[in-house]
Amino acid sequence: MIHKGKVVGFVCKFCALLNFDLGPAPEAAIHIEVVELPCAGRIDSRAVLTAFEHGADAVFVMGCPTHECMNINGSRRAEQRLLRVWEILGSVGLNRNRLVFYPVSGTEGPHLSQIARELEERVVQLGPNPLRLRRQGKELQEQ
Amino acid sequence: MIIAEQKPLAEIAESVQDVAKVLVVGCGGCVTVCLSGGENEAEVLASALRIKRGIDGIAGEVGQVTVERQCDPEYVAKLDTAVDGIDAVVSLACGVGVQFLAERYSKTVVVPAQNTKFAGGTVEHGVWEERCGLCGECVLAATGGICPIIRCSKSLLNGPCGGSAQGYCEVGKDIPCAWVMIYERLKKLGREASLCEIAAVKDWSKSRDGGPRKIVREDLRL
Numbered sequence: 001m002i003h004k005g006k007v008v009g010f011v012c013k014f015c016a017l018l019n020f021d022l023g024p025a026p027e028a029a030i031h032i033e034v035v036e037l038p039c040a041g042r043i044d045s046r047a048v049l050t051a052f053e054h055g056a057d058a059v060f061v062m063g064c065p066t067h068e069c070m071n072i073n074g075s076r077r078a079e080q081r082l083l084r085v086w087e088i089l090g091s092v093g094l095n096r097n098r099l100v101f102y103p104v105s106g107t108e109g110p111h112l113s114q115i116a117r118e119l120e121e122r123v124v125q126l127g128p129n130p131l132r133l134r135r136q137g138k139e140l141q142e143q
Numbered sequence: 144m145i146i147a148e149q150k151p152l153a154e155i156a157e158s159v160q161d162v163a164k165v166l167v168v169g170c171g172g173c174v175t176v177c178l179s180g181g182e183n184e185a186e187v188l189a190s191a192l193r194i195k196r197g198i199d200g201i202a203g204e205v206g207q208v209t210v211e212r213q214c215d216p217e218y219v220a221k222l223d224t225a226v227d228g229i230d231a232v233v234s235l236a237c238g239v240g241v242q243f244l245a246e247r248y249s250k251t252v253v254v255p256a257q258n259t260k261f262a263g264g265t266v267e268h269g270v271w272e273e274r275c276g277l278c279g280e281c282v283l284a285a286t287g288g289i290c291p292i293i294r295c296s297k298s299l300l301n302g303p304c305g306g307s308a309q310g311y312c313e314v315g316k317d318i319p320c321a322w323v324m325i326y327e328r329l330k331k332l333g334r335e336a337s338l339c340e341i342a343a344v345k346d347w348s349k350s351r352d353g354g355p356r357k358i359v360r361e362d363l364r365l
Contacts, residue, residue, distance in 0.1 A: 046183060049190040053197075088187070091152035092195035131197045 005030040005123030006132075007058045008051040012040040014070040016062035016104040019112040028116040030057075030123055040064070041074030045085045048099065052089070055132035057123045058098045060115075065103040075103060095126050144173035144264065145237040146271045147180060147257040155188070155233060156195050158254040162230035163203030165192065167256070168222065168244065170236035172212040177271055180235030180257055182209040188235065188256060203230075213240025219247050226251055261293075279349030279356065285337065287328035294321035300342040 007030050011017045017036060033056075037043065040063025051059045061082060063075035079101050086096045100122070102115055149155075159165050167189040175181030189207035196205065208225045211218045213236035222244070226232060231252040234241040237259040245253040261273040276293035282300070283290060292298045296306075296314040302322030306313030310323045329335040347353075 044183075046186045046190065049187060049194065053190055053194055088152060088191050091156075092191050093198040094194065131194055134197060134200060 005057045005120060006055060006129075007032045007060065007119055007123065008035065008056045009033070009060045009062060010035045010037050010040070010043055010047065011062040012037050012064060012074070014039070015064040015068065015106040016102070016108075016112070018106040019104065019109045028113075028120045030116065030120045032116065032119075039069075039071045039074040040078035041071060041076075041081070043078050043081050045081065045088070048082075048085050049088065052094060052098070052129065053131070055129050055135070056098075057126070057129045057132075058100070058119055060100045060102055060119065062102045062104050065105055068105055093130065097122065098126055098129075144176055144262070145239070145259060146177045146261050146263045146273070147174050147237050147259045149179050149184070149188070149235075149257055150255070152188075152191055152195070155254070155256050156192060159192075159231045159233060159252075160196075160199075160201060162252065164228060164230045165203065165205045165233060166225060166229045166231075167192065167205065167207040167233045168213065168225075168235060169207065169209030170213040170234075170240050171209055172214065172236070172240075174236060174257065177265070178269075180237075185209050185235055188233070192233075212236075213243055216243065216247070219243050222247075277350070278345070278347075279353075280346060282342070282345075285342065286325045287332060287334070289321055289325045289328055291321050291325065294319075294324070300345060 009032055011020065011034050013036050017034070020034060035047070040061055043061050048059050061078055063078045064070060066075050069075040082099065082101055085099060089096045089099060104111055104115070167185050169175070169182050169185030170180050171182070178184070185207040189205050192205045196203065206225070208222065210221055213219060213234060226248050229251055231254060232244055232248065233254055233256045234244050235256045236244075237257060238255065241253060241255045262275040262277055263271050263273040266272050273293055275290060276298065278292045282292065291300055291302060295302055296312050296318065297304055299322065303320050307320040307323060310320055312318040312320050326335060326338065329338060
């Protein structure tokens with residue numbers, strides 16, 4: 001059975017989001033749900049945890065490369081804010097590698113395809129979200 | 144304000160692992176300002192607990208709600224409906240709020256999600272420092288507005304001690320010597336001569352040595 005990984009991306013509208021017009025590599029066996037952010041620095045730990053709670057196998061945050069950030073410190077702050085979420089993921093039993101930060105410029109379309117492949121590899125390596133697996137198992141048992 | 148720091152998630156999760164219905168209660172007071180126990184943190188904690196309990200296979204529900212302050216009975220009373228049918232309440236308030244909840248909901252398990260640390264303030268975003276020792280008899284008028292009770296590691300009233308070097312305390316290289324600060328502040332005010340007066344022995348019965356403290360204002364009672 002081919003697993004279609006579910007990935008949620010929080011993407012800064014000033015840079016990385018521009019690349020999404022090109023879309024990820026068509027052969028990538030993941031489904032990416034994009035959430036637009038006014039700035040990567042606006043990332044909220046509640047939103048990231050909610051994505052995992054709803055079954056995401058991986059979550060990524062995309063901001064500008066640090067030296068290109070339209071809000072000067074937004075990208076740097078986004079990575080700082082994620083420190084707490086990485087810590088929480090480790091505590092709840094989700095591999096912290098399921099959450100990743102990518103600095104991506106607005107002119108890096110091909111880079112996005114590369115990232116999509118990297119995410120696919122990541123999801124294959126980490127396996128499905130254990131919370132979703134458990135829920136699915138429970139549903140099957142109930143049927 | 145009261146500064147608190149969240150307990151490790153594993154400890155919080157363990158304290159409610161044997162119950163099904165959990166309610167995380169945030170507090171809109173001090174812990175909201177110090178970003179450890181307000182509405183946002185209540186949502187994050189509830190979400191983290193749901194994920195952990197889901198992965199661990201613990202059946203039940205984890206909800207969350209935030210009240211204006213957990214240290215006021217009239218605000219705590221607003222939780223009556225939410226707490227009804229709940230097996231355990233996880234309080235994100237300081238130790239005061241936890242106890243007010245435990246007093247009102249005597250048949251419900253109430254556990255703290257925070258370690259209450261100190262009375263202090265925000266010195267920069269994400270950094271809080273202790274400023275008041277809650278000693279019950281303020282001496283700041285004599286010390287240039289710098290508290291020797293809490294900012295001097297030994298709470299000396301006639302400092303500094305021999306452990307003061309280059310303006311710092313021997314306890315830690317990042318701890319400024321309170322008595323150096325006091326001297327410099329009084330010097331700026333032209334009042335350093337006041338340091339020649341020996342401070343009297345402090346009456347610690349007004350602090351914790353006198354047992355649990357209580358203030359009654361008859362003019363305000365209903």
